Amino acid sequence: MVDRLKNKVAIICGAGSIGSGWGNGKATAVLFAREGARILAVDVDIAAAEETKKLIQDEGGECCIAKCNVAKASEVDGMVAYCIDLFGRIDILHNNVGIVRLGGPVETTEEDWDLVQDTNLKSAFLTCKSVLPHMELQGGGAIVNVASVSGIRWLGVPYISYSTTKAAVIQLSQSVALQYAGKNIRCNCILPGLMNTPMVQESVSAAYSDGDIQKMIAIRDAQVPMKKQGDAWDVAYAALFLASEEAKYITGAQLVVDGGLTCSAVAPQ
DSSP: OOOTTTTOEEEEETOSOSSSSOOHHHHHHHHHHHTTOEEEEEESSHHHHHHHHHHHHHTTOEEEEEEOOTTSHHHHHHHHHHHHHHHSOOOEEEEOOOOOOOBOTTTSOHHHHHHHIIIIIIHHHHHHHHHHHHHHHHTOEEEEEEOOGGGTSOOSSOBHHHHHHHHHHHHHHHHHHHHTGGGTEEEEEEEEOSBOOHHHHHHTGGGSGGGOHHHHHHHHHHHSTTSSOBOHHHHHHHHHHHHSGGGTTOOSOEEEESTTGGGSOOOOO
16 A cells, blocks of 8 residues: 555654664654645754655655754744644654653652653644644544654563653543544554664663663563564554544554553563
């Protein structure tokens, strides 16, 4: 199937990758472009956004970029206005921005708590706040937020600031979904499980085997009933479904993408 997003305009927040390889936002931007969407690739790291843009344009897709700290209201409003100036509308908002800081309630500093709350949660609130009036005026749209199974399960690693934001993103998504259900605006979220992405390797490896990435991968693979972590494309294809007309009767949902993890009780030893 092709052209599932033909003529749609999609804002992808967090469209760059923190390191080499495929992050969730980068894969989603490329996949949406392959399906016919015009992309505004948004990232605080403009070089990472440029890399995503080049990948899309090399495949014949259409992509512009915007540098934006999505935890700042003025920057978000400017980015959304820029998208309207470029494309005239916004059909899809995909919120993928997220960071991890390790630590439980005692170990986590106030500074890290505030940073994670702003980056992971406030950003989704601000982008929805700025985009929703445009979607309402144009008669509809789709919002896809990336949460995490850590918002509903303990995964064996203490990162209370991260898991708290992901639980909040789930409720934020439901609240938006129900308030705007009668206005042809859908809002859903994806709950990835244990994923093997550049962000995970950089941010979480210290919690496993003294930072040995290969040991971390083996431990996390063993936790998953399917015996393998997911990757960025698993999240991207879930986002594609929720953003497309195939999901036209789905709103307020949490799509779990976790290889069966939340059906089990396996934690790292």
